[in-house]
């Protein structure tokens with residue numbers, strides 16, 4: 001399989017193969033060789049005092065269903081004949097020193113399209129070869145003691161205006177996570193290195209191309225609990241999947257659908273949601289556990305369309321499966337929630353839009369729609385001025401009597417809530433001295449399609465920062 005990765009001829013052959021495999025759900029798992037061991041185990045070794053644990057059982061478990069892993073302590077496995085049956089080499093060792101012949105076999109494997117991952121202390125193995133250090137894109141120069149820190153999986157723009165978030169395909173859909181681990185510090189030696197995850201502004205997962213193959217450094221994994229961390233497992237799995245040519249699908253989220261809308265077209269762009277190494281073609285299929293509630297289909301531009309049965313309620317679980325030209329498959333589950341119009345938080349329904357007077361120029365906060373996405377982590381923030389507003393178009397007129405504001409740290413010290421039927425003339429339904437955190441504002445039932453938060457005075461020197469803007473209908 002691996003020699004096919006970069007060759008056009010092989011791609012053509014692979015598409016024939018995938019047609020032939022159409023009836024079988026998937027191809028056999030790719031094969032990985034995990035090299036482990038301690039280079040200092042000999043009591044005569046000058047660095048005998050240096051040791052490390054490897055937790056290979058955790059690595060194998062983390063990659064279950066992704067790759068069939070063979071663990072070896074025998075460096076003689078690094079020979080062309082044995083390596084030809086593998087797609088990936090994982091190095092989870094410490095201070096191992098392969099022979100020149102073994103290194104040559106390793107380089108040949110990678111240069112012909114193989115994938116290579118150095119795990120944690122594995123970055124300090126094989127460093128008897130300067131060429132190997134060059135390939136890895138950097139050399140470990142130190143690390144923190146084991147401690148808690150956040151793994152950052154995307155770049156927040158550092159306050160610079162960006163229109164789209166940047167995250168490597170491997171990290172897309174991996175939320176930043178807390179872990180307890182050693183935080184490595186590297187001296188990089190190339191600008192071909194691409195950072196996949198960072199911690200405390202240091203690269204901690206990165207990759208670089210090497211001839212036709214790829215070398216990836218995954219510096220996390222000092223202790224057993226570090227390797228059991230859910231974020232670690234997702235990031236490692238995604239890294240291996242991406243290197244092996246699996247399609248990666250970012251976790252999609254949808255608003256609630258009212259059960260009187262009929263058809264909703266283009267609710268998700270499956271191609272935008274999916275990444276695959278080399279941008280090779282991907283086939284999508286859907287599996288819907290509630291065909292009595294919603295009919296799902298994929299249009300010719302690979303967008304998801306929904307047809308919702310009138311008057312029914314519930315949640316459909318849709319499995320989206322992506323299949324590579326090589327037959328490697330990956331799935332995510334999407335929840336499609338169907339509700340009676342007017343029920344629950346009206347701001348989180350399909351078709352609702354948000355509009356603002358200004359947006360702070362950071363992509364993470366630059367869209368007012370982040371207050372209606374049902375996600376209590378994302379937020380909208382305004383420019384640093386006292387007079388600012390954000391309003392929601394509910395798409396329909398309702399009798400309303402309650403709003404909930406989920407503020408970030410920067411809240412409004414004085415604000416008004418207003419309703420409108422045309423987004424031009426506004427009626428004040430509540431006026432408040434803001435307290436921040438979660439504020440629930442009740443007011444006498446009043447009709448409106450548009451709901452506006454008009455902020456007059458800031459509580460901090462920043463702008464206004466709001467996680468969610470929830471709106472509820474009056475109950476009779």
Ligand SMILES: [Zn+2]
Nearest residue numbers: 120121182222
């Ligand atoms: Zn360690």
